[in-house]
Amino acid sequence: MKRILWRGAVSVVALYVVLSAGFYWSMRQSPDAFGRIMARVPFPLMMILPFEPLWKQARSGALQAGDAAPDFTLPTLDRLSQVKLSSFRGVRPVVLVFGSYT
Numbered sequence: 713m714k715r716i717l718w719r720g721a722v723s724v725v726a727l728y729v730v731l732s733a734g735f736y737w738s739m740r741q742s743p744d745a746f747g748r749i750m751a752r753v754p755f756p757l758m759m760i761l762p763f764e765p766l767w768k769q770a771r772s773g774a775l776q777a778g779d780a781a782p783d784f785t786l787p788t789l790d791r792l793s794q795v796k797l798s799s800f801r802g803v804r805p806v807v808l809v810f811g812s813y814t
Contacts, residue, residue, distance in 0.1 A: 731761055
């Protein structure tokens with residue numbers, strides 16, 4: 713009986729580690745890929761696994777205060793052209809607002 717319980721416990725721990733590693737890997741993917749993966753994950757599984765610590769580790773960047781922002785390109789509101797962050801360097805200050813106004 714002890715042997716069966718021991719094997720069961722080891723199996724549960726191994727499954728937990730594998731699922732956590734899979735979550736971490738998926739969090740390192742692009743936002744589109746991560747969204748497609750998470751759309752298929754049952755909510756109770758997200759409650760069991762250490763979602764928040766994995767997210768903070770996977771999405772932490774290497775930028776420090778005072779570092780230049782990474783360059784990126786975004787479409788304009790009318791979707792007819794694109795704006796590149798580096799095009800404003802030395803021209804005018806840029807403020808990035810992350811959030812929702814709805």
